[in-house]
Amino acid sequence: MIETDALGDTEVAFERWETADQLVTGVTEGIDFAAAPLTTGAVLAAQGAEIQLANVSAWDVSGLVTTDDEIEEIDDLAGKTIHVAMQASAVDYTMQLILEEHGLNDDVTIDYVDPLNGPEQLLAGQIDTLVTVEPQLTLMLANSPDARSIVDFQAEWETITQSNAPLPTAGTFVNQQFAEQHPDLVEQFVAAYAEAASWIEQHPAEAAELAASQLGLPSPILEAAIPKMSWAPQPAAKVQDDVMLYYETLYANWPDSIGGQLMAEDFFVK
Numbered sequence: 001m002i003e004t005d006a007l008g009d010t011e012v013a014f015e016r017w018e019t020a021d022q023l024v025t026g027v028t029e030g031i032d033f034a035a036a037p038l039t040t041g042a043v044l045a046a047q048g049a050e051i052q053l054a055n056v057s058a059w060d061v062s063g064l065v066t067t068d069d070e071i072e073e074i075d076d077l078a079g080k081t082i083h084v085a086m087q088a089s090a091v092d093y094t095m096q097l098i099l100e101e102h103g104l105n106d107d108v109t110i111d112y113v114d115p116l117n118g119p120e121q122l123l124a125g126q127i128d129t130l131v132t133v134e135p136q137l138t139l140m141l142a143n144s145p146d147a148r149s150i151v152d153f154q155a156e157w158e159t160i161t162q163s164n165a166p167l168p169t170a171g172t173f174v175n176q177q178f179a180e181q182h183p184d185l186v187e188q189f190v191a192a193y194a195e196a197a198s199w200i201e202q203h204p205a206e207a208a209e210l211a212a213s214q215l216g217l218p219s220p221i222l223e224a225a226i227p228k229m230s231w232a233p234q235p236a237a238k239v240q241d242d243v244m245l246y247y248e249t250l251y252a253n254w255p256d257s258i259g260g261q262l263m264a265e266d267f268f269v270k
Contacts, residue, residue, distance in 0.1 A: 033175075038170060082111070
């Protein structure tokens with residue numbers, strides 16, 4: 001979007017947040033748009049941040065990679081220790097729902113690791129099973145001949161919810177005051193985002209080169225990861241039912257995961 005001046009005369013600056021504190025500071029100080037997990041945005045809104053969900057930008061991007069030759073399917077996790085990238089994260093909650101669906105909550109030990117260091121630990125042999133997201137999944141699979149991905153999170157989500165609903169993961173949140181003052185620009189941003197995502201899917205090599213400098217990952221890994229990501233960005237209002245199913249499922253198990261309350265109608269940009 002920046003490369004193509006997708007928003008015309010409106011200047012776009014990209015800043016990467018690496019800790020929750022950085023994100024909270026940005027939202028508190030009135031940053032216009034913030035990309036974040038849906039759980040994080042919900043918690044911030046519940047805590048008083050004046051933000052709305054503009055789009056769902058990423059759907060099923062999670063996975064479980066293991067180098068343990070005894071693990072071939074989910075039920076083989078019984079009696080094992082798995083490592084999860086960041087406690088109380090979207091991937092953590094989804095993995096716990098999957099374990100519950102398979103009756104494994106009491107049979108699997110979860111240890112939490114830093115999401116940035118987890119892949120290095122697996123590749124170094126310090127851990128043998130890691131639940132995380134793309135492109136870290138592709139990074140591990142590409143660099144370890146013993147690494148295998150054994151969980152289809154989307155398929156598991158359909159079983160858990162007894163539906164064909166997609167699994168939403170992350171979205172773009174917009175400052176509510178900004179959205180009220182510039183509704184046309186927000187609509188333009190959401191449309192440009194979808195167009196950019198479509199271009200990325202069609203030009204993974206070029207997109208990977210653009211992203212490598214921003215994400216600090218090798219472009220071949222990013223290129224290989226792009227086809228594995230369920231992008232298909234959608235305006236928040238269009239997929240409100242899918243997002244609410246996600247929030248309701250989490251709320252029923254961990255109310256604090258979305259800030260202790262379900263989202264009101266005005267949480268979604270119309």
